[in-house]
Amino acid sequence: MLKRLYRWLDLRIGVGEIVEKELTGYLLPRNINEWYSLGSVLLIIFALQVVTGMLLMIYYVPDADKAFKSVTFIMNEVPFGWLIRLCHAVGSNMMVAVLILHMLSTLLMGSYKAPRELNWVTGFTLLALVQGVSLTGYLAPWSQLSFWATTVATNSASAVPVVGPYLVEFLRGGKLVGPPTLGRFFALHAAVLPVVIAAFIGAHLFLLKRTGISAPPFGREGTANPFEAQQYHYQGHPGGIPFFPNYVLQDLTSISIYFAVFLAVVFFWPGMPFTPDAFVPADPFKTPAHIKPEWYFLANYQTLKIFPSELLGLSVQAAAMTFLALLPFIDRSPERHPLKRPIFLTLVIAGILLWIALSVWGHLS
């Protein structure tokens, strides 16, 4: 039956040719590893966020007077509403975590090096956009947690010289966080940013198609980059393993492992995305004690606190982010094996430890 459908399609639109070119004939390096499947995991997570987000929109009301009630209604009244909401809230956290792993793997394997600078730059932009979509979505339930986390986050923009105070007001749509903030944040969260993210994912994949996937620097004699900027050249892998069925199996394995972890959190640790303040409706006259951002912003939060001036703290972060974004243009040696790049490896490990230390400090402080 399926075979006949396939043949029917093939006779008409030549699907066989596409399959031959993009799937069975798309060859990957023989020493490809599991880390290359994280991109596919991210695609699935993004799709799931889009679907659960659309479902939530059926009952969610983006109005300051009704938002909290509508979310409570979804959680307590709508059949399986809790499941859809938890998938969306836990999924956003998992997406950031997997994003960081994907980024670290391409970092450690030196995949960001020429000719893949643009893969890195579009990827880094995606990281920023996903953080943005999480931040704006955080306000949607209009709880004490949403309200005050947004107050603190938008307030940090006030350290920008000259335009700072106006910038804060512009972000909020008023002097303080209020109903106008919900309007603009919800539009960003549910309409603008998802479309921009989808577009950047498209660009990310397009670039990958044009450059060809990198070979991991491990298990081969030559670990340096073969790229020479003379003329455009697609990096193929003759004699490699086919994407379908071999690597699809790896992708599916990684996706299954991801789902096991994801569903374990949804079912056994449903409080993960929330604090007690998430269950209290926003009250603009009552700031709760100990408002903390989500875990992946804790390092930024702590950095702002340890510097004597907010401007300094903000500048340091901006510098670090710019450095990371432009890394492929700064680090231009062709060597890609991490063990043959001791200084680089030390810096990466130190950077990760610093980030963890700042996050833990931010959490405990």
Place this chain on the structure above:
Amino acid sequence: MENEGRRRFLGVCVAGATAAAAVAAGYPVFRYLAPRAGQEGAAKLVIPAGELKEGDAKFFEFAGSSAVLIKTKSGELVALSAVCTHLGCIVQWVKEKQQFQCPCHGGQFSTDGTVLGGPPPRPLAKIPLTVTEGNITIG
């Protein structure tokens, strides 16, 4: 041959697991989207008889749908479904003619719901009512 059997067995397992996963994901989504039971509103409604003058009609929500109560010139009370049997628009009361007219395709109904003209295939459904001590109980 043995390989064929193994392949088949694994194929069946994968198809089964996929189907189970599809049901596990599909059922919650279906329930999430399905209209909620018990949201239809009261199946009984009391209207004070004094609210309605002779020759007038009063529209109201009844059991999740639209209904109308009329008091004919002769003082008789009738409750009908206000949903036109043609394509589901809500019929309007034309007081001068003492009949219902559907604004969508011109269906006409008499005060007891029978079709007087136009495309409606069936009369308007009657809703039982009782009058006690100046109160009209519908349903």
